[in-house]
Amino acid sequence: MNVDERLRLATRNTSEVVTVEELRKVFEEKEKPKGYLGFEPSGLVHVGWLVWMFKVRDLVEAGVDFYLLEATWHAYINDKLGGNLELIRKAARYTRIVLEAIGVPEGRVKYVDAEDLASDKDYWGLLLKSAKQVSLARVKRALTIMGRRVDEGETDFSKLIYPLMQVTDIFYLDLDIAVGGTDQRKAHMLTRDIAEKLGLKKPVAIHTPIITGLQGPGGRMESGLEADELAAEAKMSKSKPETAIFVHEDAEAVEAKIMKAYCPPRITELNPVLEINKYLLFQQPGFTLVIERPEKYGGTITVEDYSVLEKLYAEGKIHPLDLKKATASALNKLLDNVRRRISSDPGARSLLEELKTAKVTR
Ligand SMILES: Nc1ncnc2c1ncn2[C@@H]1O[C@H](COP(=O)(O)OP(=O)(O)OP(=O)(O)O)[C@@H](O)[C@H]1O
Numbered sequence: 124m125n126v127d128e129r130l131r132l133a134t135r136n137t138s139e140v141v142t143v144e145e146l147r148k149v150f151e152e153k154e155k156p157k158g159y160l161g162f163e164p165s166g167l168v169h170v171g172w173l174v175w176m177f178k179v180r181d182l183v184e185a186g187v188d189f190y191l192l193e194a195t196w197h198a199y200i201n202d203k204l205g206g207n208l209e210l211i212r213k214a215a216r217y218t219r220i221v222l223e224a225i226g227v228p229e230g231r232v233k234y235v236d237a238e239d240l241a242s243d244k245d246y247w248g249l250l251l252k253s254a255k256q257v258s259l260a261r262v263k264r265a266l267t268i269m270g271r272r273v274d275e276g277e278t279d280f281s282k283l284i285y286p287l288m289q290v291t292d293i294f295y296l297d298l299d300i301a302v303g304g305t306d307q308r309k310a311h312m313l314t315r316d317i318a319e320k321l322g323l324k325k326p327v328a329i330h331t332p333i334i335t336g337l338q339g340p341g342g343r344m345e346s347g348l349e350a351d352e353l354a355a356e357a358k359m360s361k362s363k364p365e366t367a368i369f370v371h372e373d374a375e376a377v378e379a380k381i382m383k384a385y386c387p388p389r390i391t392e393l394n395p396v397l398e399i400n401k402y403l404l405f406q407q408p409g410f411t412l413v414i415e416r417p418e419k420y421g422g423t424i425t426v427e428d429y430s431v432l433e434k435l436y437a438e439g440k441i442h443p444l445d446l447k448k449a450t451a452s453a454l455n456k457l458l459d460n461v462r463r464r465i466s467s468d469p470g471a472r473s474l475l476e477e478l479k480t481a482k483v484t485r
């Protein structure tokens with residue numbers, strides 16, 4: 124695969140690449156650059172995660188040697204699953220199964236456990252060197268990467284260590300590319316700044332779009348937040364289950380959730396139903412959205428391109444209910460594989476059952 128093709132795969136369906144020129148250089152210089160994404164294995168998998176999972180698939184295809192960091196200690200710091208590390212490790216196993224079901228089997232990526240990183244004294248040396256380069260105010264501003272507001276970081280001191288751990292993860296793994304949703308931006312920009320100061324490798328950052336929670340952005344659109352902060356606050360999130368569609372949920376539950384979702388007529392911004400189309404459904408090769416309507420409401424239409432769907436919706440030519448029905452049906456088709464994979468594997472089923480009954484904390 125030539126550099127242009129690798130670059131196309133790596134940059135499609137992203138909200139930002141810092142920078143595309145640097146990424147091109149990485150691909151020109153390396154057959155197998157090192158990339159990573161970290162996630163807190165702290166519960167069930169929702170459809171927002173599919174955005175980065177598909178990006179991992181793209182990057183593996185583009186020849187990236189990809190590491191998936193199971194951020195167990197980070198989830199512990201962030202009070203997930205009641206801080207129960209045993210359960211957190213089970214959530215990591217469950218996430219591997221979902222990744223495999225969407226085309227990222229274990230043999231194609233390398234899993235790294237945060238507990239292994241933290242057991243090496245060099246890791247803590249790197250963390251302290253990084254900490255020397257940054258002010259407390261900057262660390263606090265980065266707390267949005269753990270889905271927390273700045274003031275929440277002061278509840279216990281470990282939360283202030285988290286952003287520096289995320290920076291250190293990147294240095295320790297010696298990465299060329301760091302991937303995450305837009306809400307992770309502050310971690311990556313911090314890493315790039317510290318890298319310059321310490322003379323370490325400065326990773327390219329690839330940010331994937333965020334799917335807004337089913338309840339919509341609330342009043343946050345006018346709050347003057349930066350895009351990454353808005354994404355962190357308004358995103359579909361596993362620790363706020365009422366905002367999320369989980370990949371294991373049955374077809375009826377998925378449809379019921381979509382029918383109730385925030386989707387005001389003509390509004391295309393931070394509209395989770397449109398975002399599911401834009402960032403998930405229309406990313407599948409050859410996808411078309413079929414909107415079935417009685418003749419008196421314009422008859423059935425087949426949309427082949429997301430930009431057309433957005434335009435028709437903004438012009439009020441598609442009713443929210445019709446969009447929701449069509450989206451639910453297409454999303455259910457996309458999720459079928461994952462559901463089948465989970466239900467056919469007793470091990471996966473028992474992990475799921477255990478995680479379903481675990482108390483969601485944050
Ligand atoms: N709604 C979403 N849409 C797209 N990407 C998401 C979404 N939520 C999380 N991500 C991405 O998934 C990765 C893991 O995020 P994280 O563990 O914080 O998920 P989460 O569901 O928000 O969890 P929590 O509720 O525990 O904060 C990050 O790169 C993040 O940007």
Ligand SMILES: N[C@@H](Cc1ccc(O)cc1)C(=O)O
Pocket residue numbers: 160161162163192194197268269270288289290292293307
């Ligand atoms: N902060 C990330 C998880 C993460 C943890 C450590 C990392 O090195 C990277 C990502 C999140 O909340 O989703």
